[in-house]
Amino acid sequence: MTDTVRQYPIGYDDDGIRVDRWFKRHLPDTSFTAVAKWARTGQLRLDGARVGPGDRIAAGQVLRVPPPEPVRVGEKPVRERTPLTDDQIGYVSEMVIHRDAAALVLNKPPGLATQGGTKTTEHVDGLLDAFAEGDARPKLVHRLDKDTSGALLVARTARAAGFFAKAFSSRTARKTYWALVIDVPSIDDGMVELALAKQPGTGGEKMHVDEAEGLAARTRYRVIERAGNRTAWVELLPFTGRTHQLRAHMAAIGHPIVGDGKYGGQAAFLTGGISRKMHLHARRIRVDHPDGGAIDVTAELPTHFAESLALLGFEEMSGNFLPDDSEKAPPSKEVIKTRAKAHAKSVRKERRGERRGRGERTN
Template sequence: MKTSDEVRQFTIAPDDDGIRLDRWFKRHLPQVGFGTVSKWARTGQIRVDGKRAKPDDRLEQGQQLRVPPGGDTPDRKPKTKRPLTQAEVEQAEGMVVQQTPSAIVLNKPPGLATQGGTNTTSHVDGLLDAFTPGEDDPRPRLVHRLDKDTSGILLIARTPGSAAFFSKRFSGRSAKKIYWALVIGVPDIREGTIDAPLAKQPGSGGEKMHVDHEGGQPAKTKYRVVESAGKKVSWLELQPMTGRTHQLRVHCAAMGHPIVGDGKYGGKDAFLTGSISRKMHLHARRLIIDSPDGGKLDAVADLPEHFAASMEQLGFDEAASDATPIRDDPPPKSREEKKQQARQHAKTYRKSQRGPRRGRGGGAGGKPKGRGK
């Protein structure tokens, strides 16, 4: 790679196919600010295959990108890998469920945040340098998240290209996510869909969500009761069809059956007496998603210790869920299929009426008898 004092030429790699020009700079030349990129584009100094380009233009694999000299921001320090302790490396490696050329699948334990924030210094994102062998290797990145107290499958992309690929599958809702939850009580309808829009609850500082039929964002969750222990608790399979914050927790509480251990949305009623753990019983059990390597990535995460102990104590058999997954919605019928179905229905109906019509007669040949005067 040439220095910033010379004109630089780059070939767009497969991982960058479809990326915006300004995001390409953020990914590969982060020391060049957005203002500089805009100025270069406006003055024609950036060229893609010899032509002028705009910051929001999409790049294609194999294109030649010309970058002019300079542009370095002197006060911006390049990001460096944070050295991890041996314990942190072991913690990261201990979460690995599956690895592919494009992804690392983790089983996140409850109590570990996905990302950092105010007063949050220990999180999954901070451990990802454990999977970066060299300084020049791309840093793995998160493509979705789990709540701090939710355990289970967390997908990490190895490269920027695979991150973009997986993100499209999550946003396009083709990724299938199956969660397990223990909830208080037993739903009257044992299998169905919760369709309740969600919004941030006023006065909570955005930390809590609630059902808002007027101004909420659409949120839909499939659920199925797998087993129940009397009337006090049941084991649900949950499949979110949308990805709203705290969606499963709010939907279960709104149904009148809060998740066991979820005091935030269920209050004191979310806790069971006896030896059942007070930790939240919500687990991302399985993820099925298209893979950029071809085919499907299908990963399953074992239950955390407290959840497994509760399942055993309540007499629930884990195999009951894996053997009978939630049924997929049938694909919509075409117009021709609908016509064929209507013709078949009419034919079946006519057949069913032949017997009664003959029976109303009584004479030979099915002709009705004349009535005497």
């Protein structure tokens, strides 16, 4: 058990959550009583300022946590991490598709959770002990849904974790997803701009469109290929990072992701031998490196997704030939309105100048 102050960079997927919720996610053995006491006595700090259990945190900030309190006689001791087995170490080691001094990129398989939770005992976070060096343990800086496969970035140092967290919160990091969706969008290259909020009655496990109370969310999609009117293979480019954003957005426009029963119901499943697993894959991640340069990694498809492409007559190489302009998002509605107003103002000025010119006499 450590007896030193701990520093935790706030990750991209913890942006906006309450301090007490952060402890439930990352230090579940810490009681609310302890958190409240640390806050009351000024030992709990966020970027150096005092913070309370109900305050919200932002990606890129650093949470200062005091050492764990000693266990009193009769109290339940804090659980120690169970050492990984050789099979677990081999399992997570096979996921590595990029490794350097600051970062790892894993190709997460579908069905493996990124973090632990109720009744979730095996997850990526728990397997990161395989890459620990002394007291330095890799840290997650973003997440993928349990049934989403693909590129997952992990920071190997506290400095790198803070750097990557800021990259995700400032939207300079870019993620490209591949998905199969039901039916074919009428527009080949479109932008979905629908605010998302947690759906009441689902315990926060499902999102829905809520333009009044939701948070702004933007997703660009591009059709790669289509199989008649039955399904389309699309590239998805999120420009915000809301929970379940891609799944909720595609379902909202009538094209749920194949295999996503949560958002598409029974209509999200195809017949003809197509797997019932979700077909959403984090294909590529691009982010600046804390030591200069950039990380740009592509993750191979899981077996069920590759087999579905083949059954539908799609060539996997086709997805690699879209123009690489994914960083240039089409302008938002607000930007379009601003440009239109500026253009109209410019036109009015020109017309006033023309009228003044016609009224002047020349000698």
